[in-house]
Amino acid sequence: MTTKTKTTWRTVRLGDVATDVRDLYQPTKEKHLPYIGLEHIEQQTLRLLGVGDSRDVQSIKKRFKNGDVLFGSLRVYFRKVIRSKIDGVCSTDITVLRPKNAQLDPMFLFYLVGNNQFIDRATGQGEGTRMPRAGWSVISDFDIEIPKEIGEQKRIAEILSTFDEMIENNNRIIKTLEEMAQAIFRKRFGVFPEALSKGWEMKKLGDLGRIITGKTPSTKDKENFGNNYPFITIPDLQNGVFVVRTERFLSEQGAGTMSASKLPVGAICVSCIATVGLVAIATRESFTNQQINSIIPKSEVLRPFVFLLLRGMRSGLQAYASGGTAAPIISKGAFEKIEVVMPPEKILSDFYESVNPMFEKIMVVLEENQKLIAMRDLLLPRLMSGEIRI
Numbered sequence: 001m002t003t004k005t006k007t008t009w010r011t012v013r014l015g016d017v018a019t020d021v022r023d024l025y026q027p028t029k030e031k032h033l034p035y036i037g038l039e040h041i042e043q044q045t046l047r048l049l050g051v052g053d054s055r056d057v058q059s060i061k062k063r064f065k066n067g068d069v070l071f072g073s074l075r076v077y078f079r080k081v082i083r084s085k086i087d088g089v090c091s092t093d094i095t096v097l098r099p100k101n102a103q104l105d106p107m108f109l110f111y112l113v114g115n116n117q118f119i120d121r122a123t124g125q126g127e128g129t130r131m132p133r134a135g136w137s138v139i140s141d142f143d144i145e146i147p148k149e150i151g152e153q154k155r156i157a158e159i160l161s162t163f164d165e166m167i168e169n170n171n172r173i174i175k176t177l178e179e180m181a182q183a184i185f186r187k188r189f190g191v192f193p194e195a196l197s198k199g200w201e202m203k204k205l206g207d208l209g210r211i212i213t214g215k216t217p218s219t220k221d222k223e224n225f226g227n228n229y230p231f232i233t234i235p236d237l238q239n240g241v242f243v244v245r246t247e248r249f250l251s252e253q254g255a256g257t258m259s260a261s262k263l264p265v266g267a268i269c270v271s272c273i274a275t276v277g278l279v280a281i282a283t284r285e286s287f288t289n290q291q292i293n294s295i296i297p298k299s300e301v302l303r304p305f306v307f308l309l310l311r312g313m314r315s316g317l318q319a320y321a322s323g324g325t326a327a328p329i330i331s332k333g334a335f336e337k338i339e340v341v342m343p344p345e346k347i348l349s350d351f352y353e354s355v356n357p358m359f360e361k362i363m364v365v366l367e368e369n370q371k372l373i374a375m376r377d378l379l380l381p382r383l384m385s386g387e388i389r390i
Helices: 106-114 116-123 150-189 192-198 234-239 252-256 302-311 314-320 332-336 345-385
Strands: 009-013 018-020 034-036 061-064 069-072 081-083 088-091 094-099 143-147 201-204 209-213 225-232 248-250 268-271 279-282 292-297 339-342
Touching: 061 094, 069 106, 081 106, 088 094, 094 106, 106 116, 106 143, 106 150, 106 345, 116 345, 143 150, 150 302, 150 345, 209 332, 225 234, 225 252, 234 268, 234 279, 248 252, 268 302, 279 302, 292 302, 302 345
Parallel strands: 034 088
Antiparallel strands: 009 143, 018 094, 061 088, 069 081, 069 094, 201 339, 209 292, 225 248, 268 279, 268 292
C-alpha cells in the first residue's frame, strides 16, 4: 500500500464525469418492464431486496440500464444505493447515474456515491422542506477525487466488490434455509381442516403469547433518540427472518417513556398498519412504533411455528384489516382475536427440533454478514479517498 499523491488523483466535478439519466418510460398495453422503487432497496447495505413490475405502479417512471447506479434522492431514506444488474424502470425518487465516458469506471462510481461520507454530504444539502431531496441538482456540483488511471479505479472497486460477493453468497444461503423451513412447515401443517379431526385445536393469537403494540416517544424531544435500543419500524421488517439492523434507535430516556412496550429477544413483530403482514423476529431488546403488533410466545418451542404461520398468513392478515379507503389497520384487539389452528404439543416439539437449527444457522450467517458489511464500510471511505492505495 502507498499514500495518495496529487499526481495520481484529480479533483473533478461529479457532473463533469457522470450524467443524470432522465429517459422517461412511456408504457403501452403490451409492454412492461422490471420496476425498482425505494421500497426495493435495502437500507444501508447497498443491496437490492427484490424487483417489482411496471404495471403495478401508475406514477411516472424513468428507464435505467444494466450497470447504472440508482441513488435514492429523498433525504428521509438513508443510503439507498444499488448498481443495477438488469434493464428496467424506476421511481422518479431515484437518480439514475451513468459515467459520461471511459474516464470513470461504473463500479467505482457506485462505491463513490454509496460511501457514507458522500451520503451524509448529500443529505445535509437536500432541497425542499416537506420532503427534502438530494438529487442531481444537489450532487452534480460536488467536487470529488478520483484516480487518474482507470486501472486504479477498477482495482479499488474489485476489492470492495469482493466483500459484496461474499455477502451475496451468504444471502443465498439464508434464502435456501428460509425456503427449507417454509417447505417443512407447509408439508406438516398445510391441510388444517383435516387436522381438526385429529385432535388439533382452534386458538386465538392472544392465546399463544403476550401481544404488545408499540408507540413512538415524542419526536419533539431529540433526547428520546440515541444508540441504546433498536426502534423497529415497518422498513426494518422487510429484510428477512431477523431484525439485525434498524434505521433508528432510542436513548435510555426515550425507552423510559415507553417501558411497558419493551420487547425481549425473540419477540415476533408484525406490521399491522398500511403495509400489513410483514413479519420478523427481534434479535435484541427493542421497541417498535405503533404500526407494529408483536407476539412474545409463551415458549421457545412456539416461536418457529408462530413465525412461519404468520409469514404464510400475509394475505389473510390483510383481510382482517379495517379502514376502508384510509390506511388499513389491524388493532391490537382484532389481532389478538385472529384464530389459528394449533397442533398438539408433541407435533409442535418435533417441528421445533426440525427447523430451529435452520433458524440458528440463519442468525449465524446474518451476524457474519454484519461483520463483512462493517469491514467493507470501514475500508470504503479510505479507498475512495486515496488514504489507502493498492
